[in-house]
Amino acid sequence: MDNKKIIIIGIILFVIVFAVIFVMFTSVKxxxxxxxxxxxxxxxxxxxxxxxxxxxxxKIWHWDKGILVTYNSYADNNIIKISEMGFDTLVNVIKNGEQQNIDGFTCxxxxxxxxxxxxxxDIIKVNYNGKFYCIPLYNETTHDNLLICSNDKDVAVHMAKSxxxxxVYPDNTDLNDALSTVENLTGDLQSKAENYTINTNLSEVKSAVEEKIGVNLDDAQNTIEQYTGKLPI
Structure with a gap:
């Protein structure tokens, strides 16, 4: 074998070894x-x-290039799902960004x-720069809500696919009945409130609503603001 062929084979082997090492050190595990x-x-x-x-x-996780947020409505024991409203508001804020379809996922x-x-x-003490690719996911059967955000769109898509x-939360008919009752009661209270707010002090209306549903509206607003900052009500 002449020297020219040896040199060519050596170059090819070097490129292959370099490529393997590069992939090993740059691929995400x-x-x-x-x-x-x-x-x-x-x-x-x-x-x-x-x-x-x-x-x-x-629940919140983070790494050097991204954030994962999850919420399960059946794991939340509060009848008034303040956290669910906050999570939905968070996702709506994310949806203000540019929308793309990546491998079948809305990003x-x-x-x-x-x-x-x-x-x-605010609990995450990190500094992120550049663009974030965010993929919201929801499963009706398991009641899981996920929000995946990453600087690397390949990581975001891999996580979504994985x-x-x-x-693990069987349907709770008692809880569903309670939620239905609360919804009906809230609608009834709203209707009554609209009928007599003209002649009634609004603070009294607020107190009556809070007494009926068992939730302090100011506390509910503060909880939602933990997700998105101050929101007008």
Whole structure:
């Protein structure tokens, strides 16, 4: 074999070895975590994802290039689902971003500074820059709500694809009946309030509503504001 062929083979081998090493050091490794105990799980970047805890029944994880937020309405024992309203408002804020379809997932693109302005992320002491790719997910069977946001759209899509849903909260007919009762009662209170607010002090109306539903409206507003900042009511 002449020297020319040896040199060519050597170059090819060098390129192959370099490519393998590059992929090994740049590819993201994942580990699976449960977002509900013994239930739904998702793959997150390994050895760098930190669980930050719960904010009003909403769980938060973060890593150097992203954030994961989850909420399960059946794990929330509050009859008035304040956390669910807050999570929905959070997702609506994300949906103000540019919308793209990536591998079958609806993705919203927002700037990092816009994301970190959302009050719920105050517990995460990090500085993010650039664009974030956010994918909201919901499963009607397991009642899981997820919001995946990452600087790297490939990571966001991989995580979305990796979700394995598992229902660990059986339907609670008593809870459903209670929710239905609350909804009917709230509608009735609203109708009555509209009829006599002209001749009644509004603070008295507010007190009557709070007494009927068992929820302090100011506390409910403060809870929702933890997610999105101050919102007008």
């Amino acid at each position: 994942y580990e699976r975590v449960e977002i509900t105990p013994n239930g739904t799980s998702i793959e997150v970047p390994a050895n760098q994802t930190k669980y930050d805890g719960e904010v009003e029944s909403t 919203y693109i927002i700037n990092a500074d816009e994301l970190l302005e959302i009050s719920i992320f 979700v394995q849903y598992k229902n």
